[in-house]
Amino acid sequence: GAVVSQHPSWVICKSGTSVKIECRSLDFQATTMFWYRQFPKQSLMLMATSNEGSKATYEQGVEKDKFLINHASLTLSTLTVTSAHPEDSSFYICSAPHPGTGGYEQYFGPGTRLTVT
Amino acid sequence: GDSVTQMEGPVTLSEEAFLTINCTYTATGYPSLFWYVQYPGEGLQLLLKATKADDKGSNKGFEATYRKETTSFHLEKGSVQVSDSAVYFCALSDLAGSEKLVFGKGTKLTVNP
Numbered sequence: 001g002a003v004v005s006q007h008p009s010w011v012i013c014k015s016g017t018s019v020k021i022e023c024r025s026l027d028f029q030a031t032t033m034f035w036y037r038q039f040p041k042q043s044l045m046l047m048a049t050s051n052e053g054s055k056a057t058y059e060q061g062v063e064k065d066k067f068l069i070n071h072a073s074l075t076l077s078t079l080t081v082t083s084a085h086p087e088d089s090s091f092y093i094c095s096a097p098h099p100g101t102g103g104y105e106q107y108f109g110p111g112t113r114l115t116v117t
Numbered sequence: 118g119d120s121v122t123q124m125e126g127p128v129t130l131s132e133e134a135f136l137t138i139n140c141t142y143t144a145t146g147y148p149s150l151f152w153y154v155q156y157p158g159e160g161l162q163l164l165l166k167a168t169k170a171d172d173k174g175s176n177k178g179f180e181a182t183y184r185k186e187t188t189s190f191h192l193e194k195g196s197v198q199v200s201d202s203a204v205y206f207c208a209l210s211d212l213a214g215s216e217k218l219v220f221g222k223g224t225k226l227t228v229n230p
Contacts, residue, residue: 004160032216034216034217034218041223042222042223043121043206043220043221043222043223044161044220046218046219095161105163106163106216107160108153108162110158110159110160
């Protein structure tokens, strides 16, 4: 089946540094990808929609200058957490709708655990 | 705004027990409804979906019926297995043609042999 990968699976960084997380669709092209944040015992919160060839669309309350999204190709979107702080520690998940399903079926990456010390 | 409410977990059952996980939603339009499952160490996977009222989604023995009158999409399985242990998320997509999903908080299911 269709696969979406994320790299790294976990990362620890110091406060004030930036971290880049990659999301790749391995066997299909995705003009749109989504980035979510998941807190412990809480639901996934949509952060932004990544659009290939254009700017990302951010959800209300998400700082676009802090969470930089670049959709570099039809198979790759990156999320960069800039000047990370401990409150940015979370589980970040990406997804991509499969074009063969009319967009209804989204394939999710396994997530990236970010810990900011 | 749109929202999804699902029953609090965790849920612990014995093998072959009947499972129900309740899910209700609030939406301004006519949403599509989904159940996603997250097995330990893996990404979310679509379990089943329903795109209009009275539709029944089914997969792997799981079923859910889109009930517009009660704004519900409860997940059921007649006989659970140990391999069904996972976190289950109810979700909706509101705008026609939109791929944005609104998720419930997830319900962790543990099935004991």
